[in-house]
Amino acid sequence: MEDRRPHLLAVDDNPENLDVLIGLLEDDYKISVATSGARALELAFRTRPDLILLDIMMPEMDGLELCRRLKERDELGDVPVIFISALERVDEKVKAFTYGGVDYVTKPFQPEELRARISTHLTLQRMQRELANQNAHLDELVRRKSRELAEAHDRLALANATKQDFLKLISHELRTPANGILGIADLMFESCGDSDEASELRPLFDASRDRMVETLDNALLLAQVHVSKEDFHVSPLSLQRLLTEAHRSASAAAQEAGVRFHTPPESAAQVIGDEDMLQTALTSLLQTAAVFTDPGTRVAIRVEETTEHIAVTLMAQGHPLDAADAADFFEVFSDVRSRTAAEPLGLKPAVAERIISLYGGKVQLAAPAEGGTEIRIALKKADAGAAVAD
Template identity: 30%
Template sequence: MPLILVVDDQPSNIHALYQLLVDDCEVSMATSGAEALAFCAQQLPDLILLDLLMPEMSGYEVCDRLKADPRTRAIPVIFVTVQGGAADEAEGFAHGAVDYISKPFVDVVVKARVHTQLALKLASESFARSQIELFQRDKLASVGRTIADIAQELSSPLGNALISACTLQDDLAQLRSSSVGGVMKRADLDKHLRVSEESVCLVLSNLQRTLSIVDSFLQSTADNFGDQRCSFSLTELVHEVVTSLTDVLEAHQVRCELAAGDDVHLLSFRGALAKVLTTLVQNAVKHAYREAGGEVHIRVRPLGADQLTITVQDHGVGMPPATLGRVFDPFFSTRFGPNRREPGLYIVRNLVTFALGGQIQVESTPGVGTTVRLTLPMISPEARRAS
């Protein structure tokens, strides 16, 4: 049963409300504001019926204190008072009340308004629980998909390394057997050496690939850049990123244009933002233009007093909707080959969201190009770990 707290300095009013509500609710009573606050400190009622005119502490002050406390601010409060004018009701709502009952009260009105507020509270709590459960399910599903993707990517190089190691082990056993029997020929020795060299090379290359995959995921938080929040020039950072990519840009004959306007200084994670911009420009260079030649535009625009947007735009091949919907999946790529397994935008999204405290959007049209838009705060929060 829902718990209602009736607060009134007149015992007769408390008794009347108690008799009216006790069949449907659990009813507790307080005869002063201080007593009501003490009750709420121990137990949270589902609804409070609060007299407005009480000695020592008015209903307004009680309501103000309830709304100022994070533990009690969500408790709905209905004022019950002889002051039932429009101005009184407006002031009551201004102090955080959800409804107003005038004295002398009418039984059917009291019951209807109490039941309405209890139903609204129940519906609100039910909705909140459903949203939390939905979020948790989505979060767990996302974590599960990520783990599956990582396991799938690691299984191939680790499996190859294992097979190569087993081949090397079998060959060494044959080599030992031949050497003990004293029947080894030079051709046999050369064969064993060749098998050993090939096996060791395969083991090393696959283990290096495994470490590369793990390292890519470790880079998805600011912590792994040794990053501390600091103040830095955004224009200088973008110029440094573009300069560091000079060889890649020249090799693909792609020009990178910057339109930044007035320089801004961020209090953020410099290394994480540099990784984000580097990856976005590299993606545009490698994936937007199938043939040599093209342009990448970086634009910085203030968004109010405390945010800005950074867009990285190309005019390349673009992506169809089915591809666009998967760009944040781990290891997804529009190309095949040795570099198709780089996590790419998966890492970018983690850095933008968890390290920089911002948002990322990708828009793309086949044959027109792709635009990646970052919305970032001028002052980033402390880095939050992806989970």
């Protein structure tokens, strides 16, 4: 049966002292003995004891030199060494600790004291080894998780690149055949002259052509936001200018539907982004608010300032959505837009949401308890004192 008791190596040039240690400790420990430094080194390297009891005063190689050589070896460096010596001078004790000892017992010693010290240092050594093993396990776990995360990141990057390349391909490659189809259709309408049938079909064709071109443009812009976001210029911008231009751009189409916008409130706020991109997004969101507004009413515009953002709320009267549809409204592949009054807008709302997000903002659609629909836009504030693009 394997002896699982802790293994002690006792080193002393006096065999009688070793006999005392054996008689004192053999019931609790497995003990090896050496009467010289050279023999102790040989035994220590071969058996790797759990603890070493070491006399200082020995011929040829004293205990201090033996301890130094033991500590130089990686496989023995953590083995605790307790010096047992008749030397009582403080400088000798300091040397013992300097050379790597963990404790110092003066001869003659009390048996219970020596047992207690051995037990304490074995416990400490066991805990240190367990901690080292746990640290090694944690290091390996961290390395493994880091590799897994790196691999997952690479897979995600590849998936995103594939998705983005597909989106760019669709946007660019559809434009060429679409231009051919639309050009041929224009020639056909011209060849038909002013016939009643051509006059009846021409408005339908024009609307479909404009919708197709607009969808391709929005798909391409969506691809640019995903793929080339770093290419968009970022600067502090006047919110008042952005809202005024967006108001002007969206008003004509809204008025045709019998909807008007309240004049944007005066604001000195500055936001971060690209002027053309943010103006495009705000125009699309105003158009979105218009399609959720009953004819003959107005879209109200409210501006509020928070710590990090400027909140712009567009309040539409009519066509409320339920909570589930409101939550999915800005998703690129959501069918909510096609099932609601926003169907004519195509990808515009989704592109607008991506643009706002690109510059640290957020867009939400909400259905307040009092009725109607709110588009809540959070635009990231520019740093105080930054120059504003006029």
